[in-house]
Amino acid sequence: MLRVMLVFGTRPEAIKMAPLVKAIEREPGMEAIVCVTAQHREMLDQVLTLFDIKPKYDLNLMKAGQSLSDITAGVLKGLEDVLIADRPDLLLVHGDTTTTLSAALAAFYQQIPVGHVEAGLRSGNIYSPYPEEMNRMLASKLAAVHFAATEGNVDNLLHEGVDASVIAKTGNTVIDALKMMIRSDYVFETSLLNQIDFEHQKVMLMTAHRRENLGEPMADIFRAIREAVDTYPDTALIFPMHLNPNVRKIAKTHFDGCERIHLIEPLPYEAFANLQNRVKLILTDSGGIQEEAPALGKPVVVLRTETERPEAVDAGTVVIAGVGYEDVKREITRLITDEAHYQAMSEAVNPYGDGTACEQIVKVIRQKYLD
Numbered sequence: 001m002l003r004v005m006l007v008f009g010t011r012p013e014a015i016k017m018a019p020l021v022k023a024i025e026r027e028p029g030m031e032a033i034v035c036v037t038a039q040h041r042e043m044l045d046q047v048l049t050l051f052d053i054k055p056k057y058d059l060n061l062m063k064a065g066q067s068l069s070d071i072t073a074g075v076l077k078g079l080e081d082v083l084i085a086d087r088p089d090l091l092l093v094h095g096d097t098t099t100t101l102s103a104a105l106a107a108f109y110q111q112i113p114v115g116h117v118e119a120g121l122r123s124g125n126i127y128s129p130y131p132e133e134m135n136r137m138l139a140s141k142l143a144a145v146h147f148a149a150t151e152g153n154v155d156n157l158l159h160e161g162v163d164a165s166v167i168a169k170t171g172n173t174v175i176d177a178l179k180m181m182i183r184s185d186y187v188f189e190t191s192l193l194n195q196i197d198f199e200h201q202k203v204m205l206m207t208a209h210r211r212e213n214l215g216e217p218m219a220d221i222f223r224a225i226r227e228a229v230d231t232y233p234d235t236a237l238i239f240p241m242h243l244n245p246n247v248r249k250i251a252k253t254h255f256d257g258c259e260r261i262h263l264i265e266p267l268p269y270e271a272f273a274n275l276q277n278r279v280k281l282i283l284t285d286s287g288g289i290q291e292e293a294p295a296l297g298k299p300v301v302v303l304r305t306e307t308e309r310p311e312a313v314d315a316g317t318v319v320i321a322g323v324g325y326e327d328v329k330r331e332i333t334r335l336i337t338d339e340a341h342y343q344a345m346s347e348a349v350n351p352y353g354d355g356t357a358c359e360q361i362v363k364v365i366r367q368k369y370l371d
């Protein structure tokens with residue numbers, strides 16, 4: 001029996017690792033052991049409930065206002081105890097969070113091989129996304145096997161000297177997760193979302209949470225979006241607010257008092273995925289949403305200065321607006337008022353995989369560690 005431990009702690013990691021947990025559980029000769037750090041709590045638990053995943057270990061780390069060092073140290077120490085008590089044959093981490101980096105390091109200290117899922121993304125700027133770009137680069141150094149979503153991700157790893165024999169191009173597991181969620185007859189649990197007129201209103205869906213945007217950049221972004229909603233009466237905005245209190249404070253300041261702006265709680269993934277499928281366009285600084293929305297044919301305005309996911313920008317469905325007030329306003333206005341531009345950006349493209357990433361990852365694990 002190959003014992004594979006999957007370690008994750010935040011909402012996006014959970015969404016992208018959940019279908020992989022299921023695929024490993026289904027695979028003869030493999031056992032999936034789930035350890036959550038709970039870098040996030042409620043937002044992580046929403047995903048665990050949806051996919052019916054019961055972790056064997058829960059480090060229960062989240063604190064309000066946690067610093068990067070708090071998370072790093074908590075994961076490193078908490079996981080040391082778990083790995084000594086219950087040594088897996090392989091440990092899988094995902095992406096670029098502080099959970100990812102610390103879990104990979106903890107496994108390295110125990111000389112347990114690390115598989116890095118969603119490896120090889122690079123923005124080229126260590127401060128954007130911060131600290132994720134560096135987390136992901138360091139995880140690459142610690143990993144024994146790298147699961148890359150795209151050809152570009154493979155190339156980034158090769159350029160950094162990773163041997164081709166330990167890189168597998170598999171697509172991104174987010175497409176596997178998304179495909180499990182989308183239904184044309186989906187009915188929301190919240191009455192507000194069922195009442196929204198998606199056909200006649202230009203409904204925009206927004207998410208925002210990046211550490212490097214907190215403070216002035218986020219305030220400028222929100223001011224620009226508020227102005228666009230106020231200017232065009234046929235628009236509406238839905239913002240499922242991240243639970244970070246720093247985000248919620250800026251949101252309340254800029255969005256209160258407009259009946260076409262709906263500030264709501266984070267949605268369970270199934271509802272959020274189907275909401276993406278209904279709205280006209282998406283405004284976001286999220287990584288995962290830049291991968292999901294293109295697959296659904298929804299134009300995305302990225303509220304960041306650069307991206308480590310250039311594939312959908314190249315395909316024309318994602319535009320990098322930056323974080324300046326004028327820039328954000330211009331990109332949104334163009335999508336609201338220029339129908340030809342909107343149509344050109346709403347071609348569904350899927351550079352991130354075909355929904356079989358988990359299957360492919362399991363196959364590579366079998367070849368490397370079982371056969």
Ligand code: UD1
Nearest residue numbers: 010039040041042043044063064065066097098132243244
């Ligand atoms: C983290 C990841 C980021 C990822 C994001 C997804 C790092 C450094 N950053 O950033 O890569 O894009 O998660 O959302 O790993 N909170 C709650 N309940 C929750 C979740 C968060 O109350 O379920 C609040 C807490 O006050 C917490 C704060 O949000 O202290 C920030 O969470 P944290 O994980 O430190 O940073 P994120 O910005 O969420």
Ligand code: UDP
Nearest residue numbers: 012015240266267268269272286287288289
């Ligand atoms: N998401 C969700 N509920 C929400 C907002 C987002 O389930 O209310 C999902 C979204 O579909 C995507 C993931 O959460 O799969 C993105 O997470 P987040 O923006 O927190 O992190 P990032 O992708 O930037 O790391």
